[in-house]
Amino acid sequence: MSLLIDQLRPIVGQQNLLSTAADVLPYSFDGTPVLHQRAACVVFPTSAGQVADILKVAAHEGVPVVTRGSGTGLSGGSVPVAGCVVLCLVQMNRILELDARNLTIRVEPGVITQKIDEAAATEGLFYPPDPGSQKISTIGGNVAENSGGLRGLKYGVTRDYVMGLEVVLADGDVVRLGNQCVKDVAGYNLRDLFIGSEGTLGIVTEVLLKLLPRPAARKTLLASFHSLEAAAETVSAIIAAKIIPCTLEFLDQQTIRCVEDFSHVGLPTEAAALLLMEADGPATVVADEALAMERIARDHQAIEVQTARDQEEAARLLSARRSALSALARVRPTTILEDVTVPRSELARMVAFVAATANKYNLRIGTFGHMGDGNLHPTFLTDERDTDQMQRVEQALDEIVTKTIDLGGTVTGEHGVGLAKKAFLKQQLGDASYRLLKMVKATFDPHGLLNPGKIFD
Ligand SMILES: Cc1cc2nc3c(=O)[nH]c(=O)nc-3n(C[C@H](O)[C@H](O)[C@H](O)COP(=O)(O)OP(=O)(O)OC[C@H]3O[C@@H](n4cnc5c(N)ncnc54)[C@H](O)[C@@H]3O)c2cc1C
Secondary structure: OHHHHHHHHHHHOHHHEEOOHHHHHHHHOOOOOOOOOOOOEEEOOOOHHHHHHHHHHHHHHOOOEEEEOOOOOOOOOOOOOOOOEEEEOOOOOOEEEEEOOOOEEEEOOOOEHHHHHHHHHOOOEEOOOOOOOOOOOEHHHHHHHOOOOOOHHHHOOHHHHEEEEEEEOOOOOEEEEEOOOOOOOOOOOHHHHHOOOOOOOOEEEEEEEEOEEOOOEEEEEEEEEOOHHHHHHHHHHHHHOOOOOOEEEEEEHHHHHHHHHHHOOOOOOOOOEEEEEEEEEOHHHHHHHHHHHHHHHHHOOOOEEEEOOOHHHHHHHHHHHHOHHHHHHOOOOEEEEOOOEOOHHHHHHHHHHHHHHHHHOOOOEEEEEEHHHOEEEEEEEEOOOOHHHHHHHHHHHHHHHHHHHHOOOEOOOOOOOOOOOHHHHHHHHOHHHHHHHHHHHHHHOOOOOEOOOOOOO
């Protein structure tokens, strides 16, 4: 161990290396409950060159490396493995170039997601992916998880904005994949292999992102319903009316009550479901779409539809959804967040199944999520010290995930496989695809040192 640390110290400097048990402890977790493991040390490189040197030392010593951004991941991706080096990239946090002529921004991996959109806005540009964690997550973590967000329905996910990557490979080689060209079909698309690879194939040390013109106008609406079915049917009717809102989010009653208790937004706590809807684009189109969505919600027996009058009110309504996880997390000591996604046509059925499973196992589950893209977050409010309850949680989780696969869905829509979902991956992919995935891993990381034990064993 001291041999390893003696080799890492000259690379990053004493001030960028933690090795005492107390200093390393906070890096034993990510945002996933129950999972934790202490690392041998934590290093904070400040350049791709340093990352390469660290990987060369790790390869030479046969020590695993777990890359980390802000540690907000919800599948255990940045939870250390025993004896590993944690490579924390938060100090590589510079915005390198905002190119308004090519509509791109080049950033280091430790840049906080929201800062990218704020920088883009200074040139009238827009970076759409907005995970609920955007105030704290890093773009490196977003790329590694291919994160989604509240605007995914209209604008897609992180992958849709990544034009180029600089990646340090397991042996310390540095490669550049992709470029500023809008079209490029030279060779296999290796860049895309690294998006969503959860730190298992290489370390992202620079990201080139596509930007869009900033939408001129935006309107935010909040509709409440007596039943989950009415909310789900409203979503289907909005899509059938050929409206693609930038946001179409859903909260169930359990979540509504927790959010109201937490943030006092003025939500109707008797409602069975809330839909948060947002249109953006040219002002006249936005006005028309907002009116149409309001009409559709009322046609589906909405109890009330509020339209934000200004940006401040819109932010207040949006905070109802953005604070959902934090609000639910206050209720019980352990919050276990699911991330299942089903085809949109199966949403109502899935929501009903989650509610029935909660009853069957006598568990508290609050469900919220990105209703427009079929991604639900059933959230178990539990206590990991209660072993009987945790067994029931495990059974319920198993049934929810199996049902998801049966309905043609996926075990993770945006949080990644990590440690949390690896038991289900083969079931979803089938033997042949699963084998291909392992061959990719073996090609890029033949000695299995990059985030080992994540995605698969
Ligand atoms: C309150 C809350 C709300 C959230 N809302 C959303 C949401 O709406 N949508 C969504 O998709 N997720 C959401 N998340 C999950 C999480 O924020 C995302 O997965 C995010 O992308 C993780 O970023 P991070 O910087 O915290 O990465 P970490 O958690 O530190 O790491 C995540 C994974 O990426 C790898 N990694 C990190 N940086 C790099 C790099 N530079 N190179 C290679 N691998 C790397 C790690 O090894 C790990 O496997 C939420 C989390 C919280 C706590």
